[in-house]
Amino acid sequence: MSDLRDVHAFLFDVFGTVVDWHGSVTRELEDTAKIHGIEGNWGEFAKTWRRGYLENTRKVAQGGGGPLSVDVMHRKILDDMLRSGEWKAFGDALNPNARAHLNLAWHRLSGWPDSIEGLCALKKQAIIATLSNGNIRLLMDMAKHADLPWDAVFSSELFGSFKPNPKVYLGAAKHLSLEPHNCAMVAAHIYDLRAAAGVGMRTVYVRRTGEEATDVEVKPKSEGGEVDVVVYSFTELAAFLTNRK
Amino acid sequence: MSDLRDVHAFLFDVFGTVVDWHGSVTRELEDTAKIHGIEGNWGEFAKTWRRGYLENTRKVAQGGGGPLSVDVMHRKILDDMLRSGEWKAFGDALNPNARAHLNLAWHRLSGWPDSIEGLCALKKQAIIATLSNGNIRLLMDMAKHADLPWDAVFSSELFGSFKPNPKVYLGAAKHLSLEPHNCAMVAAHIYDLRAAAGVGMRTVYVRRTGEEATDVEVKPKSEGGEVDVVVYSFTELAAFLTNRK
Structure with missing residues (x-):
């Protein structure tokens, strides 16, 4: 050694x-979803959000374009996830303030x-x-x-x-x-x-x-x-x- | 208010x-000078050293050239002060290691x-x-x-x-x-x-x-x-x- x-x-x-990150973000998602009475696999949501971050940062690290602020990147991925498909009901329930607050789960x-x-x-x-x-x-x-x-x-x-x-x-x-x-x-x-x-x-x-x-x-x-x-x-x-x- | x-x-x-800075650097100068039995107004030495820093940073802030690292800048000013005149005896007493140590007085x-x-x-x-x-x-x-x-x-x-x-x-x-x-x-x-x-x-x-x-x-x-x-x-x-x- x-x-x-x-x-x-x-x-x-x-x-x-x-x-x-996984435990903390999943807990925040669960708490937020509960307020709005929406069910889902929030551990999977957290993993998908994180995967978007990994893909985006890897692209920039290799010389590609994209936001250099992870706050901006996290928000873009979140908005994309909430736009349609599996998480649309959750997206409809979250106004811009609620999304901004949820996006800062990564600060907590x-x-x-x-x-x-x-x-x-x-x-x-x-x-x-x-x-x-x-x-x-x-x-x-x-x-x-x-x-x-x-x-x-x-x-x-x-x-x-x-x-x-x-x-x-x-x-x-x-x-x-x-x-x-x-x-x-x-x-x-x-x-x-x-x-x-x-x-x-x-x-x-x-x-x-x-x-x-x-x-x-x-x-x-x-x-x-x-x-x-x-x-x-x-x-x-x-x-x-x-x-x- | x-x-x-x-x-x-x-x-x-x-x-x-x-x-x-003035109290701390003056004390380090006094301690160092004492080891070598050299007398001087070390409060004034500290002020001259600091004045060199202020002049150099001001020049760069206005768009001029010069080192961007204050460690490098402090050392250059120190070496200039010790080269001749009032502080030459002190300079002669300090080998490169002693100067490097004294230069880091600004970290302490x-x-x-x-x-x-x-x-x-x-x-x-x-x-x-x-x-x-x-x-x-x-x-x-x-x-x-x-x-x-x-x-x-x-x-x-x-x-x-x-x-x-x-x-x-x-x-x-x-x-x-x-x-x-x-x-x-x-x-x-x-x-x-x-x-x-x-x-x-x-x-x-x-x-x-x-x-x-x-x-x-x-x-x-x-x-x-x-x-x-x-x-x-x-x-x-x-x-x-x-x-x-």
Whole structure:
């Protein structure tokens, strides 16, 4: 297991890695639908909404066009979903104010059970910052909502693309005044860590149930795998860093 | 007195407004000089160093050339000061490592006595973020050193110029997803507030001893002056916001 001794800053993916987007958004959808007496599989609705976001950000990361603000992107996907078909009745029930409020459900996501304790412990040992495709205001609101103690909030918005475009990772390292190998990317998605490793960053994989689209078994280099460290929680990562000394 | 009711985010100048640069840097200079047995007026040294920074950032803000990283700028000014004349003996005593360490004195500034308590109280009521000419790494290190609980760290570095260039203020508002009139700039320097007001932001003047280059008497609009609010501390500002409700 790598000791990450030269890592001065940990950069965190946020959706799915730090916060439970699926549980939080599903709960908001259920509450909203209940008010209007509309039934549906809201866990599936949340997944479809999220899938639209993943497709759109991937397109921009590869050089294609599209909104750079995730707030704008989330709203467009929501409006498209509500226009016709399965969710039309829900769409008819939601006026513009209700849609604007629902769209900000992505600002009100809750952390995983270990997130706050783990981040507070890590913050004593290194710089901790977001490196998310979410826009800055979204990440700030979420930090206030979920008590996340970031030293800085970095968003792909600052660098004119989305992860996994290399310029997002390099931009964060530059503003930290660090070489990439002095930074570690922390994520529950292997595509994110592959891109970080591609520019020379160290990698920490966090296993979060349901976050990988397909069944992947990610292993540390010490076991023949491709990432530096694999953990089940941020508290485990903090304990690992304490023990390296 | 304006009630700042529509302000959702407070943007803070940092050097002199949040932290006591003169006291902190003078103490580091005194400690360093003592090790080498060199005497001098270290309060004056600190002021000359700071003046070089102000001249350089002003030049860039007006469209001229120069480094966009304050770390690089501080080091260049330091090396120039140590090359000859009054401070040459001090320069001869400092090897490159010692100079690099001394240059980071600007990352280790202490807050004014009311800074932490005031910012913690303000953070419960609104977004609080830096808007400084200091580079991001400097602002992050300082926040860790002085326990400053920022929601986000904005630096002019992100916007390709320095304050008082309007694009710095407009860039911060954009990333906050706010109109300028929903933001307030907080500073101990009237030139900074005049530029913020120029793009439509609200303004809070904090009186900090020794921070204005010339004798200015800044008054609130309610007394015929040019800023929205004048306070003596962040705790006073937090109490004012609590009472507006």
